[in-house]
Amino acid sequence: MALPPPSQLRLLVFDLDGTLIDSRQDLTNSVNAMLSHLGKPALPDAVITTYIGDGASMLVRRALGDPEGDLHDEEYVQQALTFFLDYYRVHKLDFTLVYDGVLQSLEAIRIAHPHLKMAILTNKPVNPSREISRALGLEPFFFENYGGNSFHTKKPDPLGLETLMHEAAATPGQTVMIGDSAVDILTAQNAGAWSIGCTFGLSADTLKTVAPTCLCNSPKQWASILGPA
Known part of the structure; x- marks a missing residue:
């Protein structure tokens, strides 16, 4: 057509x-910075890239392994999201x-x-x-x-x-x-x-x-x- x-x-x-x-590199770097801040292991860039597209909140939830909200309380997710957004605001043009x-x-x-x-x-x-x-x-x-x-x-x-x-x-x-x-x-x-x-x-x-x-x-x-x- x-x-x-x-x-x-x-x-x-x-x-x-x-x-x-x-914007792949700046987004993946920001996700891994968030995971490090939370004491969690880094994820491969290729994996994080598959999480992109449905907004920052879903990106963070997927990176936490909790897209349905079953594993973490909402306060924890919001803290993770806040860190991610704060980090990304500073680093959004490093490689983009x-x-x-x-x-x-x-x-x-x-x-x-x-x-x-x-x-x-x-x-x-x-x-x-x-x-x-x-x-x-x-x-x-x-x-x-x-x-x-x-x-x-x-x-x-x-x-x-x-x-x-x-x-x-x-x-x-x-x-x-x-x-x-x-x-x-x-x-x-x-x-x-x-x-x-x-x-x-x-x-x-x-x-x-x-x-x-x-x-x-x-x-x-x-x-x-x-x-x-």
């Missing part, structure tokens, strides 16, 4: 981690960078399709998301940047995407969600929107469980997937 021609679209919504930025081709593709889309509005919708807390976007030169491309604590629900609940559609005066059929995980594709599907699955990202293996409208292997393909003006 292909996307509609860009003339029929109004809104592109991008995930952040694993789609616009490679924009994927190759992202800035060029966003600029190409802006030039070729100036009518298209672009936004970020991530499950990462909103303040780090905005700070990273500002520091890495992403901010000027997006009219809004919403995080996992911007609403009372997170992706794949469609509330965030539906809010962006309302703000951009776009219908679901005029909207494309771009992300590297099943969470992003399900968000699009739950809102009735189109989707692009990014196979280069942190959670690309999860794309096998869903059906994106189309796939891309590099950010450099975004403009060509959308098609000519």
